[in-house]
Amino acid sequence: MPTSPVTGRPGSSAAAPPSPNGTGEQILLELVDEDGTTIGTAEKLSAHMAPGRLHRAFSVFLFDDAGRLLLQRRALGKYHSPGVWSNTCCGHPYPGEQPFVAAARRTAEELGVSPVLMREAGTVRYNHPDPASGLVEQEYNHLFVGVVRDALHPDPDEIGETAFVTAAELAAKREEGPFSAWFQTVLDSVLPAVREVTGGSGGW
Template identity: 40%
Template sequence: MSGTTLATGDATTHVELVVLLDERGRPCGTAPKAQVHHADTPLHLAFSCWLLDDTGRTLLTQRAAGKRTWPLAWTNSFCGHPGPGEDPVDAVHRRAADELGARVGDVRPLLPDFRYRAVMDDGTVENEVCPVFTARLLGPLAPAPDEVGDWRWVGMDGLRAEVAADATPFSPWMLEQLAALPR
């Protein structure tokens, strides 16, 4: 994880930091991840990754019930936040291991300038510059239960058909990314 370690008495606590951005998308500070997502979420740096297999299917994951934003929503394979000074491709590798218990390779930018803002029913806001990557799975999956509630592989045409029939089970960023992906 990228962040800072705080010593408090006999305990050491790791605080994951996110990179805050100005309106032009330039870094302008950091904040603890746990304090960023609320009704007035500042613009910050994130990423999304779509894992693809050799037949063109993508891994969809259902966000765990305990997630702060969009719990139980089906979404692209995994997402995360590069830490201060962390290369986004390195962050993709780190989060694949943390979230999916997996190694990935062939990480490539797909939508490098993707940016979105979405508001949950409770008023919580996502506000991110979120480059989108693809990658290949290099071994078995062992998803972390506090990150992933369920997962499945689906063809892109099948996913588009599911979304056309009922978009409500899916995260707003996945829907926007899917619409922007080349066919």
């Protein structure tokens, strides 16, 4: 397990797309084949340009002790899927970074908490275009499920709002406004592990 993430910093180019984080730094993702084997790297935004390039990602689902799922509404300033609700945390490992390490790191960065008892919950591969932005999620996604017990301290640049919901409350919230294009796919894939973690509480 690497001791620190590796960040790619290719040389600047006038033709390069803008950095998603607004700093001018180009962020690299791991490109993978259909078996999840690393085959190279690509700049983050270019990997999401249609038709998309298959890359490694992760999705985290954290629950409180009552079995309620922690949702986040993505900040309005996000370059991809701004203002929509999604699962607790999503992201991409740095090249060479283990997905579990990346999931824990990014959860802490976005929400200001460390997951408890977080466990791997399989993988899912999907291809989801985002009609609003024209970007495409071609991802080999590593799934994680865990518990959150500490107070949240969301980064406002990443998260506009948070909510803990039961399964019934989630269904109602989905009637109120849009969710991320990938949400249903990752939720369906992670549900068996969710039921083990929650013991059926929360209606899962």
